[in-house]
Amino acid sequence: MIYFDKVTKRYDGNGPALEDITLSVAPKEFVSIVGHSGAGKTTLLKLLLAEERPTAGSVFFESIDVNDLPSSALHHYRRKIGMVFQDFRLIPNKTAYENIAFAMEAAGRSDDEIRSDVPYILELVNLGDKTKHFPDQLSGGEKQRIAIGRAIINQPDLIVADEPTGNLDPINTYEIVEILKKINQLGTTIIITTHNKGVVDAIGKRVVTIDRGRLVRDDADGKYIL
């Protein structure tokens, strides 16, 4: 489904952020990418989302070479991927309901679909009673659950979560991991980056370790080892 082919990324004047990464992810997999801060985890995701372009090598999503996509086609491509970030990145002047509905609106879904799907997703992430709350009226865990709701609302093929529990307390972290596991069980591929040992061990699936821009381990049923 996803294939990084000898990907290297260098930023101007610095050493490589990623070097010669070759990695493939199969459909319905749950992959944890672990590594110290600055190891290159986020860069790897940015390349997949076409936010950055590789200095060398290619990134494939299904049969598409992501870097060949013209900028006018990027938004179509990004609709196939649901994204969750450490800092939630909710739209501050939209309510919980509107934040989730926005992803559907952007994908051109009808008002009827939005009216039926958004409340369902809000219930799924246990926020059915906070539909009219703005992000600054929600706790960190609640914000992240809204972000997950937004990521899954369009039933994407892939969810990419960049340090989704980085700003959360242990209880909220546990809840988020459980939600992600449930989404994966329903058939969605998930790639998560983290440096939280508890998260990786709780997921108990494939673990890819990156250190100083290089892929150093790839364990099918891995634990957090650095």
Next chain:
Amino acid sequence: MNWMVIKRVLASGGKNFARGGAVSAATVLIMTVTLAIIGSLIFLSALLTYTLTIISEKVDVSVYFVTTASEGDIFAVRDQLQKLPQVASVNYTSASDALAAFRTRHANDQLTLQALNELGGNPLDASLEIRAKNPSDYESIVSFLEASPALSVGGTSIVDRVNYAQNKDVIDRLTLAIKATREIGFAVVILFALASILIAFATVRLAIYTSKDEIAVMRLVGASNAYIQGPFIITGVITGIIAALLVLLLLWPATWYAGTKTADWFGGFNVATYYADNFANVFFILIGSGILLGAIASVFAIRKYLKI
């Protein structure tokens, strides 16, 4: 864009404005100042035109005819003059009208009236007062008169004198002053309009800058550039319309106050009357400027955040 998308863009733009709070209020305020300047420039330009017209109307050239010239000959000259495209009006003053006006003017000056009576008869000439559409046209009108065969009857000129030569200096200076005033006035109007437009642009830019993270998120969840841009343009347009309505409202008391204080000083030009008479024009100029400013400023401001 289909209707569903347009509806969503409109609704989202409206909500963004309503929820913008202090940022929306500040943008409206700055836009109000900008449009107030544009509004003042409309009045300034009208005042300038009015004043220059009044001054131009004070200038004329008179042709005095010899006392022996018949009314028929003078009317022939008048008819020819009226056909000239440069001529705005031609007024005939007969010798007896001139005498009556002279007597009225000097009603309290017994010495002059006595001298007039001593002369016997009417020593004053009949005359034509010519008013040109443009002060710079007097020269060509006078040249026409000098070359016209209608001015001589039986080889003798029926013209006693034309006061153009005496007035020429004043007319030339006035023509130059009017031209310079128009040009400077126009430059000032353009300069102020540009400055105020730039201020409005900078403010809208700042308002959109506060949303740059939001724009990045919209791009990442797969919104197209047009779908991201649309609501910001609508917010800009709403800002422009509200600011324009505020200015239109504030102009009523402002012009009323300015009108009562300055009408005499401006030679009869009353800004309040002008505003009432030209409300539709001012309304469309200000609303149009508000919409254009808001929309164009938003398009320019957001463009840099939509690049990859």
